[in-house]
Amino acid sequence: MVTTQDTRDDVRAGIVAAATQLLREKGANAVTTRAVAQAAGVQAPTIYRLFGDKDGLIDAVAEHVMTTYVSGKSVTADGATGDPVADLRAGWRAHVEFGLTNPELYALIATRGSGAPSPATIAGLDVLRRRVRRLAAAGLLRVDEERALMMIHSAGNGTILTLLGMPADQRDLDLSEAMLDAVLTSILATTPVTPDTTTNAVAVTFATVLPDLPGLTDAERALMAEWLHRSLTHPTP
Numbered sequence: 001m002v003t004t005q006d007t008r009d010d011v012r013a014g015i016v017a018a019a020t021q022l023l024r025e026k027g028a029n030a031v032t033t034r035a036v037a038q039a040a041g042v043q044a045p046t047i048y049r050l051f052g053d054k055d056g057l058i059d060a061v062a063e064h065v066m067t068t069y070v071s072g073k074s075v076t077a078d079g080a081t082g083d084p085v086a087d088l089r090a091g092w093r094a095h096v097e098f099g100l101t102n103p104e105l106y107a108l109i110a111t112r113g114s115g116a117p118s119p120a121t122i123a124g125l126d127v128l129r130r131r132v133r134r135l136a137a138a139g140l141l142r143v144d145e146e147r148a149l150m151m152i153h154s155a156g157n158g159t160i161l162t163l164l165g166m167p168a169d170q171r172d173l174d175l176s177e178a179m180l181d182a183v184l185t186s187i188l189a190t191t192p193v194t195p196d197t198t199t200n201a202v203a204v205t206f207a208t209v210l211p212d213l214p215g216l217t218d219a220e221r222a223l224m225a226e227w228l229h230r231s232l233t234h235p236t237p
Contacts, residue, residue, distance in 0.1 A: 008050070011040075011042065011046065011050065012050050012051075012060075014040050014041075014042075015036060015037075015040045015042060015046070015047060015050065015051075015057070015060075016057075016060050016061055016064050017040075017064075018036055018039035018040035019031055019036045019039075019040075019057060019060075019061045020061050020064055020065060021039065022035060022036060022039055023061060023065075023104050023105060023108060024104065027104050027107070028104050028105075028107040028108040031057075031058070031061070031108060032054075033047055033048075033054055033057070036057065055118075058108055058109065058118070059118050059119050059120065061105070061108065062105060062108070062109055062118055062119075062120040063119065063120055065102055065105050066098070066120055069098055069101070069102065084131065084134035084135045084137075084138050084140065085135070085140065085184070085188070087131055087134070088131045088132075088135065088152070088184075089180065091127065091128065091131055092152070092156060092176075092180050093176070095124070095156050095160075096156065096159060096160055096163075096176045099157075099160030099161075099163075099164065100160065100163060100164065100171075103164050106160060106161070106164065109121070125149070125153060128149060128152060128153060129145075129149055132145050132148050132149050132152070133145060135148070135187075135188070136148075139189070140188050140189055141187060141188065141189065142187065142188065142189045143186070143187050147187070148187040151183050151186065151187060152183055152187075155179050155180070155182075155183045156179075158179075159175060159176050159179045162175070163175065163176070
């Protein structure tokens with residue numbers, strides 16, 4: 001028996017498919033509410049009812065394209081290699097490959113009207129955050145986790161946009177690895193933290209495990225977190 005929800009889901013899927021096809025065949029500028037409605041055989045108000053606005057439609061297209069891309073590849077799970085640096089490199093390479101494989105989607109996400117990050121971007125940051133946390137837990141970071149996260153994220157997106165701005169046959173694909181190496185040099189300690197290594201790296205590692213330390217009250221955790229933050233932002237000479 002076909003339900004109203006089934007019909008709604010079918011219409012939604014048809015709109016996403018039409019928008020995705022327009023994106024691939026005609027580029028990001030072709031993905032307008034009117035064009036998508038015409039291609040999907042629906043009225044424009046239907047798109048607003050199902051997606052809220054154009055940003056909602058863009059988010060749905062991004063999710064669809066990314067899901068299709070990931071399902072066709074062998075994706076390494078977080079921590080699968082046992083080496084947090086190797087896992088970060090694998091994630092970086094997959095991200096750059098996705099951006100270069102889907103240039104119009106990247107352009108479409110960049111033109112979202114609200115300025116807020118897309119759900120796809122937020123989900124990607126969550127994956128990256130877990131990988132950065134593994135680096136911190138292993139004593140490999142010499143900056144705080146949030147700084148490391150933002151440096152990797154910014155460098156990755158900047159690398160993709162720079163490469164996309166070049167003619168495909170003139171792209172320097174070694175740029176991606178060079179940028180990653182530069183970021184890793186900036187955020188990683190040369191060796192895992194031990195008691196005789198830098199105070200900064202020790203503070204980063206301790207901040208990572210602080211939420212799980214037993215026997216502390218919330219006030220004590222907050223005070224310890226404040227001390228650690230001060231040691232990272234205003235290190236003693």
